[in-house]
Amino acid sequence: MKSPLLSLPGAVPAEGVDEGVAxxxxxxxxxxxxxxxxxxxxxxSHRGVVAVSGADRLSxxxxxxxxxxxxxPAGRATEALILSANGHIEHALYLVDDGETVWMHTEPGTQDALIAYLESMKFFYRVDVTDRTGEIAVxxxxxxxxxxxxxxxxxxxTPHGRDLFLPRxxxxxxxxxxxxxxxxxGLLAYEALRVEHQRPRLGFETDHRTIPHELGWIGSxxxxxxxxxxxxxxxxxVHNLGKPPxxxxxxxLDGSEVHLPPHGTELRIADEGPDGRKIGFVTTSVRHYELGPIALALVKRNVPPGARLLADTTAAAQxxxxxx
Known part of the structure; x- marks a missing residue:
């Protein structure tokens, strides 16, 4: 859904999953x-908005x-996940209850799949699930x-600011x-601060086998x-008996590099050189106004915390x- 604010002076459209806003x-x-x-x-305003109303909505x-x-409680923000039967993350929800309706926003384009799952689980509960993306902008x-x-x-x-569910x-x-x-x-500035605050995002820090423990979503x-x-x-x-993989x-990231390593760039331990074993991948990389080029990444649990890494040919300290 294309935002009318793309008509503001200087607006440069975002691409990919964030298409539709600046x-x-x-x-x-x-x-x-x-x-x-x-x-x-x-x-x-490109994010999906889903509302759940009815007497049984919270239970x-x-x-x-x-x-x-x-x-x-009404007015208290929280976040939640929906997992697969194997514990892999399928949806990340950012929600608040206004006393009558639970409002949640989701990653762009995921609301249809989310609603389909919620509808399949209604059974006899007194709930109504509606897609409000066309009417409400975040x-x-x-x-x-x-x-x-x-x-x-x-x-x-939330501690990071306020999300408004504004009539579109x-x-x-x-x-x-x-x-x-x-x-x-613009969204790039929002993303730069998200990376600075080390907050994961579905579809960026996750893949088809991500479990919550890997991203620090336990607790929050x-x-x-x-x-x-x-x-x-x-x-x-995993919490009681094991450790996440x-x-x-x-x-x-090395600030002398002209280009940022894109999502999915393979990571290796620097001492092993560019042909060493793959130990992870870059999930989000940004240029920060104070910190310079920074990124979030997923690495194997046993990678030494002090090891210097290579994102393709870009040096990285973790x-x-x-x-x-």
């Missing part, structure tokens, strides 16, 4: 500073999600923003009211003391995100 508005580093200073807003979702939501305000939220808009507030018809009017929130900021998106849900056996077994790391 990658930037002409000055990537300035836009990063704007977000870091707690001003501006990010157009995330029903509690049976399906990795997070404890049966007693979720807008992000950074942490520290003092912008006023339009009346009646559902807000999902009001998106242009919201952007025009720059006195309250500052200028529009997975509750270890709740009842059964699909994939729980794997979560419990891979772990998320944060990389400082920081631990998930303990080995």
């Amino acid at each position: 990658a930037h508005y002409g000055d990537l580093f300035r836009e990063q500073r704007t977000l870091a200073d707690g001003t501006g807003f990010v157009d995330l 029903w979702l509690h049976l399906l999600l990795t997070q404890h939501v049966s007693d979720l 807008v992000h305000l950074p942490a520290g923003s003092i912008a006023e939220v339009p009346e009646g808009v559902v807000v999902r507030e 018809a009001g998106l242009e009017a919201f952007a025009a009211d720059t006195g309250g929130h500052g200028p529009a900021v 998106a997975v509750h270890l003391q709740k009842g059964c849900y699909r994939g729980q056996e794997t979560v419990a077994r 891979r772990r998320l790391v944060f990389l400082h 920081e631990v995100v998930v303990e080995p």
